[in-house]
Amino acid sequence: MTTVYVPGDAAACSVGADDVAAALAAAGADVRRNGSRGLLWAEPLVEVVTEAGRVGYANVTADQAADLLAGQVPPSSGSDWWRSTPGWRASNA
Amino acid sequence: MTTSDTGPTAGPAAERAALVRAVAEQHVDARGPLLPILHDLTEDLGHLEAEDLALVADVLNVSRAEVHGVVSFYHDFRTTPPAEHRVVLCRGEACQAVGAQELYELTRERRAELGRDVEVEQVFCLGNCALGPSGTVDGRLHGRLDASALTRLTAGWRR
Numbered sequence: 025m026t027t028v029y030v031p032g033d034a035a036a037c038s039v040g041a042d043d044v045a046a047a048l049a050a051a052g053a054d055v056r057r058n059g060s061r062g063l064l065w066a067e068p069l070v071e072v073v074t075e076a077g078r079v080g081y082a083n084v085t086a087d088q089a090a091d092l093l094a095g096q097v098p099p100s101s102g103s104d105w106w107r108s109t110p111g112w113r114a115s116n117a
Numbered sequence: 118m119t120t121s122d123t124g125p126t127a128g129p130a131a132e133r134a135a136l137v138r139a140v141a142e143q144h145v146d147a148r149g150p151l152l153p154i155l156h157d158l159t160e161d162l163g164h165l166e167a168e169d170l171a172l173v174a175d176v177l178n179v180s181r182a183e184v185h186g187v188v189s190f191y192h193d194f195r196t197t198p199p200a201e202h203r204v205v206l207c208r209g210e211a212c213q214a215v216g217a218q219e220l221y222e223l224t225r226e227r228r229a230e231l232g233r234d235v236e237v238e239q240v241f242c243l244g245n246c247a248l249g250p251s252g253t254v255d256g257r258l259h260g261r262l263d264a265s266a267l268t269r270l271t272a273g274w275r276r
Contacts, residue, residue: 038245038260064247067260 025054026093029071029078032057040086041068047089130168136161137169141176150177151187155194164195192240201234202274204267205253209242212249216263220250223264231267232274 030036030045048070049055063069066082070092081092091097140157144150154173158165165188174181188194206212206221221239228237245251248260254270 034258035245035248035260038251038258039248067248 025052027054027056027073028093029056029058029073031060031067031069033060035064036060036067036069039067043086044068044070044084044089047086048093051090051093053089053093133162133166134168134172137172138176141173145176151179151184155188159194164198166196192238200236202232202255202271203236203238203253204231204255204271205238205240206262207241207243207245207249207251208239209246211242211246212251215249217250220262220264220267224267227264231271235271235274 028048030041030048032041032045045055045057058071060067061069063082066080068084070081070084071078072081072092081097084092084097088097137158140161141150141154144153144157147153151173154177155165158169158173162169170184170188171181174184177184188196204224206217206224208217208221221237224231224237228235231237240253243251243253243258245258245260250262251258251260252262252267253259254267259266259270
């Protein structure tokens with residue numbers, strides 16, 4: 025089972041982190057709620073635990089949950105400059 | 118002043134007076150009892166009436182003016198019954214820099230479209246500055262608000 029971290033603080037929840045967490049849980053992930061890393065513009069910032077460490081996905085929406093777990097969403101892709109950085113990682117586990 | 122001086126002895130007004138007095142007496146020995154009393158009364162009754170404040174003043178042995186001063190200072194203490202639904206939009210500087218002013222004005226204008234009994238109020242900073250425009254919808258914090266997000270969040274109010 026894939027372990028994912030979804031922030032549970034007020035800022036993340038204000039932009040839908042609860043919905044994302046519920047969608048990821050429904051899609052079969054082991055969801056852990058953590059604090060935000062402070063990258064509030066990237067919330068909901070989901071971290072997926074992989075062999076190489078945690079991989080960050082920014083601005084995740086609930087309807088992306090299944091694709092994200094299936095590896096169909098490229099990490100941190102998107103229109104913002106920092107999100108287009110290939111393989112951007114929120115941290116290493 | 119005794120209880121019999123403060124209004125009817127039976128009916129809803131008397132029940133309300135008894136509740137107010139009981140709540141006030143619960144906190145009367147605390148240090149700084151007034152705010153906890155007002156919080157509890159707001160939670161129980163939804164709003165504070167002039168008669169309630171007179172009773173609180175009586176129990177605490179302070180002037181009505183002192184109680185009124187505290188109630189009118191804090192905007193979250195209200196003296197009119199709350200609407201069924203409440204949208205509170207942040208108008209602090211950070212949110213204003215990302216369009217909160219326009220959102221507030223637009224939401225005030227289309228208040229009737231959101232639901233039958235809706236209040237649209239302002240607040241100065243919810244602390245969610247990085248994710249503005251911020252606001253609360255029936256008490257729940259939301260960030261990155263715009264008109265369409267508010268329409269979506271209030272959809273259930275129009276059914």
